[in-house]
Amino acid sequence: MIAGVDEVGRGALFGPVVAAAVILPPDVYSALAESGVTDSKRLSAGDRLRLAVQIRSVALDCRIGIASVQEIDRLNILQASLLAMRRAVMRLNPSPNFCLVDGHQRIRDLPILQQPLVKGDQKSLVIAAASIVAKVWRDELMIRLAAKYPDYDLAINKGYGTAKHQAAIQRVGISAQHRLSFSPCQSVAKQAQV
Template structure:
């Protein structure tokens, strides 16, 4: 939330995604609206780009963000949607879904990256490396990362051979080797070239 020219605060949502480069699982986005007071508090707490935080710190900060945000919401696009639309369009869809769930609706969205969300109908501004330069985008990056990591950890119990608890669905050497050995699951992105080696397990 910042003031416009008339000193009236406007609601700003930070939006970021996680899982775009993974081989397994949905792409997940978070949208977060913060007040000026909560932004100050979260700056002191150490909120920054989720990739620069340890899992334990991310989990702690995600709880703090969710506790003091004006609102936050998660949106995602399924593996089927990723394979159908491509990963970029699925990512933008996940972001739009997160934004549309917000209550109240923001008056401006700050989007991490350089791609605007089609048919958003809310003013938006893209920021390259926004998770490193915008606190509200960084907060969204943390919320999205923790939510997706928890989801993949739960799915790892169903698919133990892929080392998902460690790789969170990304294409590590162990994960790629498991795909070659066991094939892919219904949660693997079959439009990705390295997931086209074998027929699905289910």
């Protein structure tokens, strides 16, 4: 059983990094490919949502792992991304025999055979499926958090550093969900301490 794992939210200024791990039965690969499963960044929001529902309905298992803003700031974004991936893979039931990991880094302390795959979300259907599930899950989280943090335009920017988001950071400051280790937030945090 092969799992695919990918993360989303590495470049965002706000919120956790989110990973999804997916195990697909071999007989659904062609149907998912025909439905348009590919790298989530190449799909519209509507297509991602439609495909995420389809993927979840046919997957043997599909799990989410997150690394918090505090973990991102403490570990760095790469290590936090790998931690989120590890958490997602370790929650899978049944446990896979092999894991395809998007990117060029191996997941540390993963007790499962693994293979990093650069641009894996474009080369591997199971990684692409994980990228879609992760993106939809994180986008939905950002929409929910937009109600709690209305100043930052999160429903639109999903936590990424758009001009409007950065202007809001300058105007109202940072929230508890902003990544202090990222430069736009770091500079505002330092100004607040002076």
